[in-house]
Amino acid sequence: MIEIPEDVSSFLKRQNFLMVLTVNNEKVINAAAKSVVQIEPTGKIYLVDLYEGKTRSNLEENPNTTLCAIDEEEFQGWQLKGKAKAVDFKEGCKHLEYFDQHINKRIVERIIGNIKKNKLGEYSETHFPDPKYLIEFETEKIVNLAGK
Numbered sequence: 001m002i003e004i005p006e007d008v009s010s011f012l013k014r015q016n017f018l019m020v021l022t023v024n025n026e027k028v029i030n031a032a033a034k035s036v037v038q039i040e041p042t043g044k045i046y047l048v049d050l051y052e053g054k055t056r057s058n059l060e061e062n063p064n065t066t067l068c069a070i071d072e073e074e075f076q077g078w079q080l081k082g083k084a085k086a087v088d089f090k091e092g093c094k095h096l097e098y099f100d101q102h103i104n105k106r107i108v109e110r111i112i113g114n115i116k117k118n119k120l121g122e123y124s125e126t127h128f129p130d131p132k133y134l135i136e137f138e139t140e141k142i143v144n145l146a147g148k
Contacts, residue, residue, distance in 0.1 A: 002142070020067055083138050
């Protein structure tokens with residue numbers, strides 16, 4: 001596992017989600033958006049999965065995983081390659097608290113943004129199901145997608 005530099009960590013924390021790419025034993029790739037709940041400088045990243053579908057079954061078959069985040073406006077992006085595993089929640093899990101704080105912040109930001117645009121509507125985050133499990137990712141390689 002390698003450490004995650006502060007500029008990469010800061011960028012990832014500003015994103016509402018990361019794309020998580022997994023692959024099964026038949027070499028079929030799955031890409032799914034997952035919310036980041038914690039990034040440790042040591043290289044470990046925790047994400048939550050709201051559904052128990054292809055990502056979890058792929059992780060059980062093959063731990064090789066890629067995380068990807070891009071910001072079109074900043075023309076910046078990062079790809080992190082490594083190994084991941086599915087971890088069930090335990091009683092009093094701090095990651096659930098982080099997720100709740102993150103979702104509440106997103107709801108407030110969406111409401112304020114919509115008010116500024118004079119746009120009313122539903123806030124999709126309020127309809128999210130409860131998280132099913134954690135994804136624990138260990139970073140092995142970091143790629144700057146902006147080619148810098």
